[in-house]
Amino acid sequence: MSIRLGDIAPDFTQQSTAGEIKFHEWLGDSWGVLFSHPKDFTPVCTTELGATAKLAEEFKKRNVKAIAVSVDPLESHNGWVGDINETQNTKVNFPILADPDKKVANLYDMIHPNANDTLTVRSLFVIDPKKKVRLTITYPASTGRNFDEVLRVIDSLQLTDKHSVATPANWKQGDDVIIVPSLQDPELIKQKFPKGFKAVKPYLRITPQPDK
Incomplete structure (x- = not known):
């Protein structure tokens, strides 16, 4: 299967x-x-x-x-x-x-x-x-296999499970992340991302990696 x-x-x-x-x-x-x-x-x-x-x-x-x-x-x-x-x-x-x-x-x-x-x-x-x-x-x-990549993906999965973010190409622990497009409520965004974000495009909002 x-x-x-x-x-x-x-x-x-x-x-x-x-x-x-x-x-x-x-x-x-x-x-x-x-x-x-x-x-x-x-x-x-x-x-x-x-x-x-x-x-x-x-x-x-x-x-x-x-x-x-x-x-x-x-x-x-x-x-x-x-x-x-x-x-x-x-x-x-x-x-x-x-x-x-x-x-x-x-x-x-x-x-x-x-x-x-x-x-x-x-x-x-x-x-x-x-x-x-x-x-x-x-x-x-x-x-x-590249086990560094396996750890990188696990880091990404665990981070994105906890926060409303996705990780960009070549991301590694500590790098900036992306706010998921489905999150649109300004007050909720402010609450979840107190470090702020940069809107490169309406769908591409970059923010520092949230604290664990």
Whole structure:
């Protein structure tokens, strides 16, 4: 099945390097990053899981839980973790789902037959505390993901959920933001944006990033 923005992330129960995972229960009231890799003991995947482990504190600050998945069995994951820790100078601190029956891969449409009919592509899903899918990104097997971009989007989503703003191209934490066009009440705008705004066009109103 195809997963679209706003869909409820499919729930599942599956074994992992951290024991049995009941996905929705495991997420609780946290945000989640669920990402697939094609195969254990491969070079790009090793760097990606190492990079994710090194971002543990950044994820924690944002109330985000990370979880990886591939169609390899649990024994393979357990053996590979040692290689990741050794070569990436880190310690894997998040679960890796074992999916040899391809249950999770099929639920999240992670196998793209025209790329590879047996292995998962590099799919990534950001899921909010209401279990809604808020971001999907898919990379080819040869290209490692940009996890700085994943954090940037999570920052944007969390900011825009709290304030009536959108984030412009190349925005990063602390940059100016845009007041959403649907917000037109002058008194409400003044209340929500005490720092003021600059109207470049009636539909393009730029304001300093609101305080958290």
